[in-house]
Amino acid sequence: QKEVEQNSGPLSVPEGAIASLNCTYSDRVSQSFFWYRQYSGKSPELIMSIYSNGDKEDGRFTAQLNKASQYVSLLIRDSQPSDSATYLCAVAGPGYSSASKIIFGSGTRLSIRP
Amino acid sequence: DGGITQSPKYLFRKEGQNVTLSCEQNLNHDAMYWYRQDPGQGLRLIYYSQIVNDFQKGDIAEGYSVSREKKESFPLTVTSAQKNPTAFYLCATLSGGGDEQFFGPGTRLTVL
Numbered sequence: 108q109k110e111v112e113q114n115s116g117p118l119s120v121p122e123g124a125i126a127s128l129n130c131t132y133s134d135r136v137s138q139s140f141f142w143y144r145q146y147s148g149k150s151p152e153l154i155m156s157i158y159s160n161g162d163k164e165d166g167r168f169t170a171q172l173n174k175a176s177q178y179v180s181l182l183i184r185d186s187q188p189s190d191s192a193t194y195l196c197a198v199a200g201p202g203y204s205s206a207s208k209i210i211f212g213s214g215t216r217l218s219i220r221p
Numbered sequence: 222d223g224g225i226t227q228s229p230k231y232l233f234r235k236e237g238q239n240v241t242l243s244c245e246q247n248l249n250h251d252a253m254y255w256y257r258q259d260p261g262q263g264l265r266l267i268y269y270s271q272i273v274n275d276f277q278k279g280d281i282a283e284g285y286s287v288s289r290e291k292k293e294s295f296p297l298t299v300t301s302a303q304k305n306p307t308a309f310y311l312c313a314t315l316s317g318g319g320d321e322q323f324f325g326p327g328t329r330l331t332v333l
Contacts, residue, residue, distance in 0.1 A: 111263070115261065141322075149326070149327070150311055150324035150325060150326055150327045151264070151311075151324050152324070153321050153322065156321070195263060195264070208266055208269070208279065208280075209266075209322065211256075211263035211264040211265075212263050213261065213262050213263040214261075214262075214263055
């Protein structure tokens with residue numbers, strides 16, 4: 108079983124709609140959760156981090172965390188063509204620090220169609 | 222202009238050659254990381270370093286070596302022992318608060 112699982116996609120969403128990206132993780136003691144956006148041929152950039160159950164909103168992005176279900180999601184409202192990218196989910200264990208490792212999912216490719 | 226630089230951007234290697242990928246940062250971060258990314262895959266950790274003169278193996282360290290002689294620099298050598306080195310290599314640092322990883326632009330290595 109993969110430690111962090113994501114649907115590889117591609118996920119096709121019409122412009123202006125809500126894109127919903129999902130991620131599950133296997134380690135129940137995980138405490139830190141991240142969403143990275145990666146454009147083709149480029150390096151990942153952090154767009155959201157979440158540490159406690161519930162929702163966290165930042166502009167058009169909302170991260171949702173449910174530790175009981177070991178599930179984290181990313182919602183993108185009013186999807187724009189510039190949102191077309193691969194979205195990587197990443198999970199870190201307790202005491203996240205330089206001594207810990209972050210585990211990345213394989214990413215979901217999102218395509219926003221005009 | 223703060224950030225992480227990686228060079229070269231593209232690198233071609235003949236089979237049996239060792240090559241070294243450069244990673245330099247001026248963010249004053251202690252922790253640095255090397256990841257490998259294959260097409261359609263997530264990031265896999267090769268090596269990481271928490272402090273100068275110390276580094277730890279990641280999940281796929283075989284065929285790679287690193288050094289950390291300076292805080293700003295964390296070069297990665299891909300040795301001939303690495304049987305399938307063609308990939309996108311990413312260097313990263315960790316912010317002082319231990320919250321955010323910053324990534325360099327990456328080096329794309331191709332074995333001819």
